[in-house]
Amino acid sequence: MKPTLQTVADAVGVSRSTVSNAYSRPDQLSPALREKIHEAARRLGYPGPDPTARSLRRGRVGAIGVLFTSALSYAFTDPYAVLFLRGVAESAERHGSGLLLVPLSEADEQAGIEAVRNAAVDGFCVYCVPASHAALDVTRSRGLPLVAAERPVEPGPDSMYVGIDEAAAARTVGSHLARLGHRRVAIVSDLLVAERRTGPVALDGPADIRYDVDVTRERLRGFAEGLAEGGVGWSDLFLVNAGTNSRAEGARAAGYALDRADRPTAVLAITDLLALGVLDALATRGLGPGRDVSVTGFDDIPEAAAAGLTTIRQPAVEKGAIAGRLLLDPPEDPAARQVLLPTDLVVRASTGPVERK
Amino acid sequence: MKPTLQTVADAVGVSRSTVSNAYSRPDQLSPALREKIHEAARRLGYPGPDPTARSLRRGRVGAIGVLFTSALSYAFTDPYAVLFLRGVAESAERHGSGLLLVPLSEADEQAGIEAVRNAAVDGFCVYCVPASHAALDVTRSRGLPLVAAERPVEPGPDSMYVGIDEAAAARTVGSHLARLGHRRVAIVSDLLVAERRTGPVALDGPADIRYDVDVTRERLRGFAEGLAEGGVGWSDLFLVNAGTNSRAEGARAAGYALDRADRPTAVLAITDLLALGVLDALATRGLGPGRDVSVTGFDDIPEAAAAGLTTIRQPAVEKGAIAGRLLLDPPEDPAARQVLLPTDLVVRASTGPVERK
DNA sequence: TAGCGCTTCTGGATCGATACAGTACGCCGC
DNA sequence: GCGGCGTACTGTATCGATCCAGAAGCGCTA
Incomplete structure (x- = not known):
C-alpha cells in the first residue's frame, strides 16, 4: 500500500491537514513539527502530495x-x-x-x-x-x-x-521579386489542398485554398499582391503543392516548376524548410540560386543564413x-x-x- | 458554474454513473440513452469527464x-x-x-x-x-x-x-585512429568537470571525471582503450572541457588544442555537435579535416553526413x-x-x- | 409462475489531496 | 482577571470523476 498524507499524519500523530500544510504552506506550522513530518515522510517513503489529487482539489494542473x-x-x-x-x-x-x-x-x-x-x-x-x-x-x-x-x-x-501580419510580410517578398524584374514565378507551398500529395495545382485565387490553415492563404495572398506590383497576375503563377513541410518534398515540388519548358525565374517557398529543398533542386540541376533562379523562404531558421536564403525573419x-x-x-x-x-x-x-x- | 457529470445526469434524469459510462464504456448502455446523454452534454456545454478527476480515480494519467x-x-x-x-x-x-x-x-x-x-x-x-x-x-x-x-x-x-555499449563503441573510434597512426590526440567533451567552463583539464583517468554522467566516463574510457592499442597512454591525451554541448563551444574548446605548439593530429569529440564545432575551428584556421587533423564525433546526427564526419551511429x-x-x-x-x-x-x-x- | 440469466441502470464508497471555518492556547494590555 | 488577538493545529466538506455490488426489468424455459 502506497503511503498517503493520512499515513504520514497517523505516524506523526497530527491531522492530515497539517501534513498537507507542511508541504504546501510551510509557514503555517512550527519549524519543529514541519521537520518531524518531513522526517516521517522520508522514513515511510512518502513522495509528497500526489500531483493528480492536488490538481483536482486546487483546480490547477501546472x-x-x-x-x-x-x-x-x-x-x-x-x-x-x-x-x-x-x-x-x-x-x-x-x-x-x-x-x-x-x-x-x-x-x-x-x-x-x-x-x-x-x-x-x-x-x-x-x-x-x-x-x-x-x-x-x-x-x-x-x-x-x-x-x-x-x-x-x-x-x-x-x-x-x-x-x-502574414500577408504584409509576404507582400514584401513579392514586391522584392517584382522589383528585381521577375515575371515567371512559381510558388511552392504545403497545405494548398487537403490531400498530401506533391504536384502542381490550379487555384482561382488565394481564397480558393481548400485547406483551411489561414497562414497558407494569407502568405499566398501577400505573395500575389506583392508580385502584382510588377504586373504579375494570379494566373501567371505556377503553384506546386508539397506533400509535407520538409526539405525533401520541397525539392520534389520544385522539380515540377524547374523542369518546365518556360522555367520560372523565381520560386517562392512558403517556409524555409521547403526553400532549402528548392535550393537542393537547383543544385542537382546545376542552376545557380540568385542567378539562374531566385529563391525565397519564410521564417529565417538558422540554416537559412548558412544557405544564403532570402527570407522573412520572424522572432520564433x-x-x-x-x-x-x-x-x-x-x-x-x-x-x-x-x-x-x-x-x-x-x-x-x-x-x-x-x-x- | 461549470457543468459536471452530475449536471448532465440531472438534466437527462439518470444517474451519474450512467453518464460516466456513456463516455468511458459505451457498450454498457443502450445506444438510445447514450445518444440522449451526449445530446444533453452538447447542449449544456459539458466537455466530457474532467481529466484530473478521472486520473485520480483511475490511477492512470495518460x-x-x-x-x-x-x-x-x-x-x-x-x-x-x-x-x-x-x-x-x-x-x-x-x-x-x-x-x-x-x-x-x-x-x-x-x-x-x-x-x-x-x-x-x-x-x-x-x-x-x-x-x-x-x-x-x-x-x-x-x-x-x-x-x-x-x-x-x-x-x-x-x-x-x-x-x-558506450565504451565498446568509443573503443572502435579510438582504435580506428590508432590504426591510422595518430599519437598526439586531443579529446573535446562536455561534463568532464562539474563547472560549465571551456578549457583544458587534467584528469588522472576516466574514473576521475568529477561529473557523474556515466556516458561521458564510459566514452572516454573507450576512447582511451582504443587509442592504447596504438600505444597512446592516458597521460598523452590532451583533454578539453566544453562548457555546453554546442557547436560554438566545440569550436572554442578545439581552439585550446589546435593552437598548441605540438598540435594534435586527431581530435575526438564526445558528440557530433561538438565535433561540428571542431570542424569549424579547423576551417577558421585553414586546416583540412582528415588531412591536417582528423576529427571524430558520436551519434551520427543528420548533419554529420553532410559534414563528412567520422562518427558512431546509434539508432536515435x-x-x-x-x-x-x-x-x-x-x-x-x-x-x-x-x-x-x-x-x-x-x-x-x-x-x-x-x-x- | 417460479427460476434463471442477461442487459441496463443505480447509489454509495472511494481515489488523495486542499480549503476554510473553527478550536485551543498563550500572551498582552488595562 | 478578562477581553482581544495572533499563532498553531484540527476536522469536515469538497474537488469530479470511476468502481463495484446490487437492483430492476425482461425474455425464456421448464
Whole structure:
C-alpha cells in the first residue's frame, strides 16, 4: 500500500491537514513539527502530495498543452517549430509549469479529440492547426485559456493570439521579386489542398485554398499582391503543392516548376524548410540560386543564413515565449491579449535580378 | 458554474454513473440513452469527464514524463536529443499518451525536485541526467516505472534502460585512429568537470571525471582503450572541457588544442555537435579535416553526413521509441527490460592517416 | 409462475489531496 | 482577571470523476 498524507499524519500523530500544510504552506506550522513530518515522510517513503489529487482539489494542473496538427513525432522536425516550442518552454519553465505535447493525428480525428479531452493542462497553445479541426471545438469547450500561434483571419474580441501580419510580410517578398524584374514565378507551398500529395495545382485565387490553415492563404495572398506590383497576375503563377513541410518534398515540388519548358525565374517557398529543398533542386540541376533562379523562404531558421536564403525573419523563440506568457497569465486588458510581432525581409544571395538575355 | 457529470445526469434524469459510462464504456448502455446523454452534454456545454478527476480515480494519467538535465529550453537544441524525443513521441502517440516535458534546471535543484513531484505522469524517461541529481531520488520514490536512456554503469536487476555499449563503441573510434597512426590526440567533451567552463583539464583517468554522467566516463574510457592499442597512454591525451554541448563551444574548446605548439593530429569529440564545432575551428584556421587533423564525433546526427564526419551511429529514434514502449508497457520478463542497441563506426572524410613529414 | 440469466441502470464508497471555518492556547494590555 | 488577538493545529466538506455490488426489468424455459 502506497503511503498517503493520512499515513504520514497517523505516524506523526497530527491531522492530515497539517501534513498537507507542511508541504504546501510551510509557514503555517512550527519549524519543529514541519521537520518531524518531513522526517516521517522520508522514513515511510512518502513522495509528497500526489500531483493528480492536488490538481483536482486546487483546480490547477501546472502544465500547458501544445496542440500540433501533424503527428506528434513530426513536431520536432521543423526547425521553426522547434524554435517556437523552445520559447513556450522558456515561459513554462519560468512559471514552474511543464509542457504537455498533445498529438493531433490527422488520420484519426477521434484520437485527437480524445487526446484533448484527456489532457490535464491549464491552457492550450494551438500551433498550425486548421480552423476546421474538430479537436479545436473540444479545446474551446474545455473552457481553458487558449492562445493561437498565428493571427486568426477573424479574431474574436476575447481570443488570444501571437502572430505576425502574414500577408504584409509576404507582400514584401513579392514586391522584392517584382522589383528585381521577375515575371515567371512559381510558388511552392504545403497545405494548398487537403490531400498530401506533391504536384502542381490550379487555384482561382488565394481564397480558393481548400485547406483551411489561414497562414497558407494569407502568405499566398501577400505573395500575389506583392508580385502584382510588377504586373504579375494570379494566373501567371505556377503553384506546386508539397506533400509535407520538409526539405525533401520541397525539392520534389520544385522539380515540377524547374523542369518546365518556360522555367520560372523565381520560386517562392512558403517556409524555409521547403526553400532549402528548392535550393537542393537547383543544385542537382546545376542552376545557380540568385542567378539562374531566385529563391525565397519564410521564417529565417538558422540554416537559412548558412544557405544564403532570402527570407522573412520572424522572432520564433519570442513568439513562443509570448504565447506561453499569455497562457499562464492572461492579461486583463483585451488589447494585450492579441500580439502582432514585427517581421523583416532579409535579403541574401538567393535572390537577384532576372537575367536579360 | 461549470457543468459536471452530475449536471448532465440531472438534466437527462439518470444517474451519474450512467453518464460516466456513456463516455468511458459505451457498450454498457443502450445506444438510445447514450445518444440522449451526449445530446444533453452538447447542449449544456459539458466537455466530457474532467481529466484530473478521472486520473485520480483511475490511477492512470495518460502521459509520460521526460526528464532533462539542461534547462527545458535547451532540450530542442541538440539534434540528437530531438531524434530521441521523436522516438519517445512515436511510442506515446501510438499508446494515446501525451508527453510531458519536465524541466530539471541545474541552477535551482529544488525547482527540479518540485517539478518531478508535481508531474502528473504514468512513468518517467530519464535522459542524460547525472546519477547524483537529487530529483532522481524523488523520481524513484514516486514508485513509477522509470527508464533510463542510457545504460547505467551498475544496472539493478529490475531497472529499465535502453542504451548502447558506450565504451565498446568509443573503443572502435579510438582504435580506428590508432590504426591510422595518430599519437598526439586531443579529446573535446562536455561534463568532464562539474563547472560549465571551456578549457583544458587534467584528469588522472576516466574514473576521475568529477561529473557523474556515466556516458561521458564510459566514452572516454573507450576512447582511451582504443587509442592504447596504438600505444597512446592516458597521460598523452590532451583533454578539453566544453562548457555546453554546442557547436560554438566545440569550436572554442578545439581552439585550446589546435593552437598548441605540438598540435594534435586527431581530435575526438564526445558528440557530433561538438565535433561540428571542431570542424569549424579547423576551417577558421585553414586546416583540412582528415588531412591536417582528423576529427571524430558520436551519434551520427543528420548533419554529420553532410559534414563528412567520422562518427558512431546509434539508432536515435528507435532508442526513444523503445524507451517509450518500455515505460508504457513494462515487459514481465526482467531481461526484456534492459535493451542494448547496436552501434556502427561510420568512417567518412574527417579521418585519415597521420601525415608523415 | 417460479427460476434463471442477461442487459441496463443505480447509489454509495472511494481515489488523495486542499480549503476554510473553527478550536485551543498563550500572551498582552488595562 | 478578562477581553482581544495572533499563532498553531484540527476536522469536515469538497474537488469530479470511476468502481463495484446490487437492483430492476425482461425474455425464456421448464
